[in-house]
Amino acid sequence: MLNHNTKSCTTRIVDKSVQLSLSLFPQAYSKKRGYRTFHFAFGCKKNELLAIGQNDPDKPSGKALKFARMFNTRQTMAYPYLHAEIDVVSRLWGKVHIDNNIKIVVVRLNKTGQLQNSKPCKSCKTVLDALGVEDVWWSTNEGITNGEVLC
Numbered sequence: 001m002l003n004h005n006t007k008s009c010t011t012r013i014v015d016k017s018v019q020l021s022l023s024l025f026p027q028a029y030s031k032k033r034g035y036r037t038f039h040f041a042f043g044c045k046k047n048e049l050l051a052i053g054q055n056d057p058d059k060p061s062g063k064a065l066k067f068a069r070m071f072n073t074r075q076t077m078a079y080p081y082l083h084a085e086i087d088v089v090s091r092l093w094g095k096v097h098i099d100n101n102i103k104i105v106v107v108r109l110n111k112t113g114q115l116q117n118s119k120p121c122k123s124c125k126t127v128l129d130a131l132g133v134e135d136v137w138w139s140t141n142e143g144i145t146n147g148e149v150l151c
Helices: 011-031 062-071 074-078 084-092 122-131
Strands: 037-045 048-054 102-110 135-139
Touching: 011 037, 011 048, 011 102, 011 135, 037 084, 048 084, 062 074, 062 084, 062 122, 074 122, 084 102, 084 122
Parallel strands: 102 135
Antiparallel strands: 037 048, 037 102
């Protein structure tokens, strides 16, 4: 059962991530009108935005394949399309120490800019877990959650 107590939420980063997603959405939509949804991921540390990632389902990605091989995520090795979570991790890779001090917020918007479910898939969760990233938030149709608290 989700706790709807917004005082428990890390609202500053979550709100900023949603607002940034909404501001990035028009440009993403103009480039990919055929898409049903758009995923954005935000990597933060101590309330500072460090990197933004976006999914790219158009073509196989060397970046996705690199991380799939490093973390032995077989689904992604077979279908190496870039997910927003892996894109943001790749942008942080080598620039900051990725551990439990990193917060990831994943936002999915539909064609009309409404929030949709963006819970990380098994492959992305495997990579985030292996790196020690524990503070992961994702959008749902009702708001943003970490699986325990709904903002």
